[in-house]
Amino acid sequence: MENPHLNALDKIQRPFLIGVAGGTASGKSTVCSKIMEQLGQQSVLEHNRRVTIISQDSFYRDLTPEEHKKASRGEYNFDHPDAFDVELMHKTLLDVKAGRRVELPTYDYVAHKRTSEGTTVIHCADVVLFEGILVFYFPEIRDLFNMRLFVDTDPDTRLSRRVLRDTEERGRELDQILNQYMTLVKPAFEEFCLPTKKYADVIIPRGADNVVAIDLIVQHIQELMRPNRTSRRQRNNSDSIVGRPH
Ligand SMILES: Nc1ncnc2c1ncn2[C@@H]1O[C@H](COP(=O)(O)OP(=O)(O)O)[C@@H](O)[C@H]1O
């Protein structure tokens, strides 16, 4: 007898596009890496990957010389929607959804610009995770996702992680980090990012520490991505993560 749930699942589009939003240093990238790892994809070479991660930070737009001076002083608002090249982001995600290979600019947080050292090629995958502070802000982007996750981590925890990360990895001084956070990052989080939490299908408190939430999401992705030709018994016996040969 036909199983109506299976028929509905069989209609799931590939690639399955997952949006992952949340405040700065909430653990978006870490959550995405854990999802990829649990799907058995972390050690697979990029061109063979069936699960891939794209960062919204790749779509920061080029700055004018004046804006660049402000950025060097920690006074440019990288947390405002206007900081992003929305057109390029939208076109790239449409290409991803159409199963086309895309090239992503590489972003340099120290120089505040896309590097000239080339692009990262993303090949067609079964599951694509798109993470960033404002991935649910733009309606035309938000509407493309098959699943929406919001990583909800305590603001004090986020600030302390950001201080460590920005001093160690992004070449910033403490006073500049704190000034940028208080004057730009925090107000923009409250105005632009936090209100998009309502669009999430799943809210993940404590980010990557929340192993139960991550397990449930992974199980759900695996279930959605099962091939339509196997029986339930075969599916239970299968150890393939995504279950579809390329
Ligand atoms: N659960 C966690 N416990 C400890 N450190 C974490 C945890 N999640 C993330 N971090 C650290 O916090 C920083 C920001 O995490 P990241 O995943 O890059 O956040 P986001 O992508 O939201 O900016 C990184 O240095 C990361 O290693």
Ligand SMILES: Nc1ccn([C@@H]2O[C@H](COP(=O)(O)O)[C@@H](O)[C@H]2O)c(=O)n1
């Ligand atoms: N040149 C830049 C570009 C971005 N930022 C900050 O990065 C944050 C977004 O990245 P997360 O990994 O933290 O989500 C955002 O809050 C920007 O303020 C920057 O400082 N400099």
